[in-house]
Amino acid sequence: MAASLDGGWSWVIVLASFMAQLLAFGSPQAVGVLYPEWLAAFHEGKGMTAWVGSMVSGVALIASPLCSACVDNFGARPVTIFSGVMVAGGLMLSAFAPNVSFLIFSYGIVVGMGCGLVYAATLTITCQYFDKRRGLALGIVTTGTSVGGFLYATAQNELIELFGLDGCLLIVGALALNLMACAGPMRPLNLPGYYLKQKAALSHKDGPLYDKPAAIIIIDSSTTNGSTHKSPVKELLISMETGEPRAEPACSQVVRVVKKRLRPHVDYLYTMAEYLQDRTFTAFCISIFLFSLGAFPPVLFMEDVAQSEGLIEHVAIIPLVSIVAVATGMGKLVLGALVDVRWVSGLLLYALTVMGSGVALLLVPAWKSYVGLQVLSATLGFFSGNWSLTSYITTHIVGIERLSQAHGVLMCFGGFGIMLGPPVVGWLFDWTQSYDLAFYFSGSCVVLGGVVLFLAALPCWDREKKEKNMPALDPDKQRRTTTCLLAVLCCLLDGQQYKTSEQFKHAVEKKDKNRC
DSSP: OGGGTTSHHHHHHHHHHHHHHHHHHHHHHTHHHHHHHHHHHHOOOHHHHHHHHHHHHHHHHHTHHHHHHHHHHHOHHHHHHHHHHHHHHHHHHHTTOOSHHHHIIIIIIIHHHHHHHHHHHHHHHHHHHOSTTHHHHHHHHHHHHHHHHHHHHHHHHHHHHHHHHHHHHHHHHHHHTTHHHHTTTOOOSSOOHHHHHHHHHHHOOSSOSSOOOSOOOOOOOEEETTEEEOOOOOOOOOOOSSSOSSOOOHHHHHHHHHHHHHHHHHHHHHHHHHHHTSHHHHHHHHHHHHHHHHHSHHHHHHHHHHHHTTSOSSOOSSOHHHHHHHHHHHHHHHHHHHTTSTTOOHHHHHHHHHHHHHHHHHHGGGOOSHHHHHHHHHHHHHHGGGGGGHHHHHHHHHOGGGHHHHHHHHHHHHHHHHHHHHHHHHHHHHHHSSSHHHHHHHHHHHHHHHHHHHHHTOTHHHHHHHHHHSOOOOHHHHHHHHHHHHHHHHHHHSOOOOSSHHHHHHHHHHHHHHTO
């Protein structure tokens, strides 16, 4: 297995995972282009329509624990194939949506679940194939979402002009079917849990193929001379060689089976509780929740901000969403390569990028020009590339063996933030008819998330923990050591000469006894 890490096939996995994220997240990352079209088509409020874009990314992250469990049990390849069906089916189904509520289901939930499965599968298989260059590999893989957002923003804009909104969604859904081809190279290094269970069941030849009942009740009825005659009921208790004197009651069997089925779920909840007891991991979860709450709405609303302020009349040839996507891709590559440097702390780097994103959001209401929005979009996009650091930091905190579960918990927090952010921003606009208050709210949340993680990542916490765990010195032992040193010093200064070490030792003991 060690020979396969960071090898040639590992980079094939990176390429396949990159294309999978591009095809799955291309349309959701460029949903800002579709948002004005849905507003014009269904005539709903901005807050209600924003649920579509927030649900697709929120569900993808909230369902991360479930998606991670699917990858652990079935492997990355089958999960990626199934996700291709979900993403393509949800996009094509959205072309026939009669209202926003249907879009929330088809585009938000169905496509979101498919994206969550792709995300969990690609990150897990990449972490399994890399060790030394894991940060760079994850940066390249997660760049697929940014490249997809850039390409799909321009492509969806042109497809809407040529074929309308419905035709655009049908064509994009057809492209998503190529996810099945991306699953081909994802060869597992270890057999997933489901296949291990099947292999163990097939190799177990000594035991019976079925569980014998503890007792069999035989009821015999006979028919004589053409008349039906029921003989007395014969109940024969057939004891099994189980060592139990009596058969187990049916209710006890049901309880035992239920406990056996629920035990993995209970263990999973206990594991989640252990993760949240860690100070650094809990601060990381809070930070990613606040970052998702505030940093995702600009991706959805940036085009509408430019049109509402009268800066442009229609969506530009290169939309602001595309600028955000390109800058995010560059940020993922740069930050992914930077975190592999030995002296760079991943947690502090992530905290600084979060605070930088918050400052950029707070400056959006002050810049009333399209060029200013382009600059801030690029800045926000570059700092948003810190998503490539999440798997690396999680691995550093909990280890590669527990990455899948811990990363699922982390993405669940991020999903709730993404799901709540755009509707809140939309409702603030409907209330004030301006995006200024909305961006002040978003920027404050993001800055707070960066400060929380920065404080939790300071090395002083580890120093205090080491001092707290250091065993206290016994006062009696300390006093005894002091007196012994004084006795030795008295013997050296009294001017006497000792021929043997035994004489010197005897003199030290005598001085110690008399306290010099």
